[in-house]
Amino acid sequence: MTAAIPLTDEERAAVTDGQAALDRLLDRLADTPTPAGPTPRELDVPATARLLPLIAVRQGSAGPASR
Template sequence: MRTIQVLIDRESILTGAAADGEQPWKYYDLGEGYCSYDFFAKCPHRLACARCPFYVPKTSSRGQLLAVRDGIDAMLEQLNLTDDEREALEGDPEAVTALAARLADTPTPAGPTPRELGTTDTSSL
């Protein structure tokens, strides 16, 4: 079990933009960016992010706006981890590489695989 920071966009919820699918309402803090996939807890790529369309870099204008905008609440959410994810989080570089390789052909929530997105070095697989 691990805890992750989540940003909640109250304005998106209150205006109905989230319900209409126009705008995400929940952003998981991945460190270097955010994941706006509602079901992040079930995403197989959550610790080996494939940079799918749900990914929002913190350095992007959208990511920077999230950090300073009014109406954004920061909360914590607990995630259950697989053994592979736990090893990767414990700092084992080989575990991270193995996890990314195992997921290279697993579709992201948006559909394409990491290999199709070009986020996997196919020469090492």
């Protein structure tokens, strides 16, 4: 099953343009609060770890494939 997830230009670049674009996106999101409240920078995570961003998921009818 395939899902279409709308991406921002920055997110699309992180997928297609390689590690440097992914690092820029992760650096920007490092101060975005998680659903629990703390930002990734505030979480007790080793400096060598890479955190993946969480995005909102919209549920609903996506057309014939969802029926």
